[in-house]
Amino acid sequence: MTNRKLVDARGSFCPGPLMELIAAMKAASIGDELEVLSTDKGSANEIPEWIRKVKHEHLETTEENGVWHVVVRKAK
């Protein structure tokens, strides 16, 4: 079963949510999923850009009541 870790970065501004994700990713195992919660729209765009650049996997981004849920998988 895939592990999914929640990274609650609500209330923080760019690049805070990205930095919180990266810190969590360092502690995660390959194949783990991480779900970032962010109220910062810029970070919802920035995180997939970073994921693409460093070649992890962006699974989905959804928005609900002003909170973006960005789900990624550690690929390496």
Add this chain to the structure above:
Amino acid sequence: MSNRLSIMVVSGSRERLQMAAMVASVGAVGGSDVRVFLSMNALPFFVKGKGKDAPAEGKVGELLAQKKAPPFAELFSNAVELGDAKIYPCSMAMDVLELEQSDLEPYVGEAMGLTKFLDDASEGQVWSF
């Protein structure tokens, strides 16, 4: 093309320190070889505990302090810890301010002279704040 990102920080304004820290942290975690050189009015705000004293230039700087933006010191620390950035205080500014290495935040490395920084910066991008 080199992926080195050399960042010279000389301003003591909150906004410029924040932008420099954003470039350093995002560049470093994106795989760039980030080198930061701290001099002039920027350096006093890298003395332990002094980062929050950096004055705002304008409205955005005031809002950065009121809202939950990550402080520039935290972002520079992220750049070092998560992205292996190197942060060097200017040896001249250290002398003028009569600072020792132990006076500075722990993520700041050993003092460096301008000649060495410029030599290292001869490849890749150079930014100044």
